[in-house]
Amino acid sequence: MTNRSRLFLLIIALVLLAALAPLPAAAQLKVVTSTTDLADIAHSIGGDLVTVSHIGEGYQDPHFIEAKPSFVLKLRDADIWAFVGLDLEIGWMPLLLDGARNPKIRLGGSGYVDVSRVIPVLDLPSGAVDRSQGDVHPLGNPHYWLEPENGKRIAKLFADRFSILDTKNAAAYSGNSRHFADSIDAIGHELRATLAAIKGKPIIAWHASWHYFAEYTGATIVGFMEPKPGVPPSPSHLVGIVQIMKSTGAKVIVMEPFYDRKLADFVVKNVPGAHVLILPPSVGGIPGVESYFKLLRYDVMQLGAAVR
Numbered sequence: 001m002t003n004r005s006r007l008f009l010l011i012i013a014l015v016l017l018a019a020l021a022p023l024p025a026a027a028q029l030k031v032v033t034s035t036t037d038l039a040d041i042a043h044s045i046g047g048d049l050v051t052v053s054h055i056g057e058g059y060q061d062p063h064f065i066e067a068k069p070s071f072v073l074k075l076r077d078a079d080i081w082a083f084v085g086l087d088l089e090i091g092w093m094p095l096l097l098d099g100a101r102n103p104k105i106r107l108g109g110s111g112y113v114d115v116s117r118v119i120p121v122l123d124l125p126s127g128a129v130d131r132s133q134g135d136v137h138p139l140g141n142p143h144y145w146l147e148p149e150n151g152k153r154i155a156k157l158f159a160d161r162f163s164i165l166d167t168k169n170a171a172a173y174s175g176n177s178r179h180f181a182d183s184i185d186a187i188g189h190e191l192r193a194t195l196a197a198i199k200g201k202p203i204i205a206w207h208a209s210w211h212y213f214a215e216y217t218g219a220t221i222v223g224f225m226e227p228k229p230g231v232p233p234s235p236s237h238l239v240g241i242v243q244i245m246k247s248t249g250a251k252v253i254v255m256e257p258f259y260d261r262k263l264a265d266f267v268v269k270n271v272p273g274a275h276v277l278i279l280p281p282s283v284g285g286i287p288g289v290e291s292y293f294k295l296l297r298y299d300v301m302q303l304g305a306a307v308r
């Protein structure tokens with residue numbers, strides 16, 4: 001066999017191998033979210049068709065995240081930036097977006113997703129807002145993800161945006177959104193007895209972050225440990241909380257893991273039978289609560305046990 005014949009056969013073999021080789025996987029949408037809750041919902045909708053990372057951890061106060069250079073690198077390559085909105089991330093998000101210089105994820109870009117746009121917002125302030133009112137969010141309460149109906153809205157928003165940017169997989173995203181909503185309904189059915197036991201029960205909350213969760217569970221927030229959002233309680237305010245708990249029969253103070261519980265412990269010592277309930281507000285807020293579904297189950301079950 002001549003060298004030319006050998007070369008010809010080699011070329012034919014290479015062509016056949018290339019034809020039989022699997023096609024490279026389509027590029028995945030790169031999604032970055034501000035919180036673990038949005039990240040978990042985004043992954044539920046995108047599955048293997050997306051890569052998802054997040055900025056804040058579930059055990060951190062989302063108002064106060066350090067704008068690290070590594071976060072800028074994440075955003076530089078992102079196709080989608082999804083955030084809670086309503087000024088929750090106002091203290092750190094602009095720094096990261098400016099550093100990333102990614103037009104896709106800036107206001108007006110195809111990957112700029114303000115999730116609050118699909119949420120019925122609570123606690124919209126009336127009139128002018130200033131610092132004398134504490135850390136009031138002028139656009140309304142941003143802690144909306146612990147209301148499962150809002151979880152459904154977030155899932156549909158992701159499905160719609162993923163479908164726009166990745167049209168060939170639109171059916172998969174839409175199907176995952178429907179499955180997510182069905183799973184939420186199944187959890188509600190599973191927890192209905194516990195929710196019935198919680199309904200109407202008085203509780204004290206540390207921060208206004210529990211308003212949406214109280215709406216879902218039917219618990220009645222009769223007072224806040226903070227006299228104004230973000231303002232530490234004074235001695236006179238603590239005395240007032242003790243009186244409120246005694247007069248309403250409230251036996252539980254609900255608070256996040258990242259707040260100092262010393263003052264809450266002081267209050268419950270002065271209310272017979274009362275106790276402090278630490279609940280994670282986000283996915284990953286405590287070990288073992290690593291999904292949105294687990295977060296809902298855990299928080300409802302813990303509150304149900306506390307108010308019985």
